Amino acid sequence: MSRVVIGGSTGFIGRHLQDAYRAEGREVVTISRSGADLTWDDQPGIDAAVDGAGLVIGLAGKSVSCRYTPANRAEIFRSRLETTAALGTAIARASAPPPLWVNSSTATIYRHAEDRPMTEDDGELGTGFSVEVAKAWERALYERDLPHTRRVALRTAIVLGDAGVLGPLRRLARVGLGGTQLDGWWPVSRARREAGTAHDPGARGGRQRFSWIHVDDVLGIIDFLEQQPQLDGPVNASSPAPVDNRAFMAAVRRALGVRFGPPTPRWMLEIGALGIRTETELILKSRWALPAKLSAAGYTFRHPDLDEALRASFSEG
Numbered sequence: 001m002s003r004v005v006i007g008g009s010t011g012f013i014g015r016h017l018q019d020a021y022r023a024e025g026r027e028v029v030t031i032s033r034s035g036a037d038l039t040w041d042d043q044p045g046i047d048a049a050v051d052g053a054g055l056v057i058g059l060a061g062k063s064v065s066c067r068y069t070p071a072n073r074a075e076i077f078r079s080r081l082e083t084t085a086a087l088g089t090a091i092a093r094a095s096a097p098p099p100l101w102v103n104s105s106t107a108t109i110y111r112h113a114e115d116r117p118m119t120e121d122d123g124e125l126g127t128g129f130s131v132e133v134a135k136a137w138e139r140a141l142y143e144r145d146l147p148h149t150r151r152v153a154l155r156t157a158i159v160l161g162d163a164g165v166l167g168p169l170r171r172l173a174r175v176g177l178g179g180t181q182l183d184g185w186w187p188v189s190r191a192r193r194e195a196g197t198a199h200d201p202g203a204r205g206g207r208q209r210f211s212w213i214h215v216d217d218v219l220g221i222i223d224f225l226e227q228q229p230q231l232d233g234p235v236n237a238s239s240p241a242p243v244d245n246r247a248f249m250a251a252v253r254r255a256l257g258v259r260f261g262p263p264t265p266r267w268m269l270e271i272g273a274l275g276i277r278t279e280t281e282l283i284l285k286s287r288w289a290l291p292a293k294l295s296a297a298g299y300t301f302r303h304p305d306l307d308e309a310l311r312a313s314f315s316e317g
Contacts, residue, residue, distance in 0.1 A: 002054025007031040007040075007087055008104070012163040014059050016215050017222070029053075031083075032060070040083055043090070050090035050098060055226060056149075058087050058103035061137075065278045068129060068197040076133055084140040097148045102222055103141045105153040107211055107238055107289040109134035114203050117242070119292035120155075120234045129196035130281065138234070150232045152225055154218075157238035157289055160303075160313045161215035168276070169252055170314065178253050179261035180206030180246040183284045186266050199281045206246035206263065209288035211238040214303035214312065224299045231297060238289045241304055245283065248306070255310035 004021050008014050009030035018028050029049040030036035038045040040060070050056055060083035066072045084103060091097050110118040111126035118124065125131060138153045158165055172178050182205065188198040202208060221237050243251070253261055264272075266280065273280045291299070303309035 003027040003029060003049070003052065005029045005031065005046075005049045005053045005056045005087075005098075007056070007058045007083055008060030010035050011059060012161065013159060013215060013218055016161065017057065017219055020219050040086055043086060046086055047090045047093050050087065051094040052096040053098040054100075055222075056087055056091065056098045056101045057222065058084055058101070058141075060084075061104065064130065064133075065282060067274075067277050068192075068195065068279055070195075073129060073195065073197075077136060080133065080137045081140050084137065088140070088144045088146070091146050091149050092144055097146065099148070100150050100152070100226055101141075101146075102152045102154055102225060103137075105138050105141075105155045105234065106130075106134045107155045107157045107236060107287050108285070109138070109155060110287070110289060112202050112286045113209060113288040114207065114286050117209075117288045117290040118236075119290050120236055121292060123289070127196070128198075130285075132196065150229065152232055153234045154221070155234050155236045155238075155289065156218065157211035157213045157236075157242075157287065159215050159218060160212055160309050162313060164215075166252075166310075166313050169249075170256060173249075173252050173256050173258045173261060176258075176261060177264065178249055178256075178258055180249050180263040181269060181283050182206055182263050182265050183208060184266035186270050186280075197279070197281075199279075199284055201266075202284065203244075203286050206249070207244045208284055208286035209242055210245050210248040211242040211287045211289045212248070212306065212309070213237055213239050214309040216302045216312075220302050221294060221299065224294070224297070228297050231293060235293050236289045236291045237294075238291050239301060239304060239306070239309075240291055240295060241306060242288060242290070243306060251306050251310055254307060255314050
C-alpha cells in the first residue's frame with residue numbers, strides 16, 4: 001500500500017494516525033523534532049520520504065496551549081511555517097510527487113461567531129494573533145506551484161480523544177470544577193491588545209459555541225479525502241452537531257458520572273490559565289464551524305453524537 005509521510009507525528013493526532021495506518025499495513029514515515037524516523041533539519045531525508053509517497057500529512061506546530069509571550073508567539077509561527085515549507089520543498093523536488101497533501105489548519109481562523117455558523121464558502125475570517133497564525137499557515141501551504149499535488153487545509157475543530165483537551169477537563173470535572181465556563185470583563189493591557197492576544201467579552205452565560213470532532217473522524221476524513229479528488233482547499237474538520245460551552249461541559253460531566261459542577265467566572269478562569277500557563281481564549285472564543293464540504297460530498301461521521309464521542313474518548317484514556 002502507498003507510503004504515508006506524517007510531519008508532526010509525535011503529537012496526539014499524529015500518534016493516532018500512524019498507529020492506524022500501520023495497522024492497515026501502510027508504510028509510514030514520521031518526521032518530528034525528536035522520536036521519529038526523520039528530523040525537520042534533514043531535508044534530504046524528507047525529500048526521499050516524500051518522493052513516491054501516496055499521502056503527505058502536515059501536523060507540526062508548537063501547541064497554542066501556552067501563554068502568548070513574544071517568544072512563544074514567535075515559536076508558534078516558526079514551528080508551523082518552517083515545517084510546512086520543508087514539506088513543500090520536498091514535494092516540489094519530487095520526481096513522483098504525492099497526489100495529496102493534507103496540512104493542518106484550524107477552525108479558529110473564523111471570527112468569534114454567536115450569530116451563525118461558519119462554512120468554507122461563507123465563513124468570515126477573524127482578527128487577532130490566533131487568526132493571523134492560521135492565515136499564515138494556509139498561505140505557506142499554497143505558496144508553491146505544485147501542479148501534481150492536491151492540497152487541503154484541514155480547518156480542525158477541538159479534537160476529542162484519549163488525550164488533548166479532555167485530559168485537563170476530566171481532572172477539573174472530577175474535583176467539582178466541570179461547570180460552565182463564563183465570559184466576562186477582564187482588564188487587558190495595551191501590549192496584549194497591540195499583539196492581538198486580547199480577548200474581549202463575548203457570549204454570556206456559557207453560550208460561546210464549541211465546535212468539536214473526535215480523533216477517529218480526523219482519520220476518517222483524511223481517508224475520505226484520498227478517495228474524493230474533487231475536494232481541495234479549506235475543509236472544515238468539525239462535527240455537524242456543535243454545541244455551546246454550557247452543553248459541552250454538561251456532557252463531560254455526564255460521561256464521567258459527575259452530578260454537579262458550579263459555573264466558573266472569567267476572573268477564576270484567568271487566574272487558573274495564568275497558573276497552568278495557557279490562555280482563556282481557547283475556551284471563551286465562540287467557534288462555530290460546520291463541515292459543509294464534507295457533508296455535501298457524503299462523508300459519514302464515525303462519532304456524530306457528542307455524548308457517544310465523549311464516552312468513547314474517556315473509555316480509551
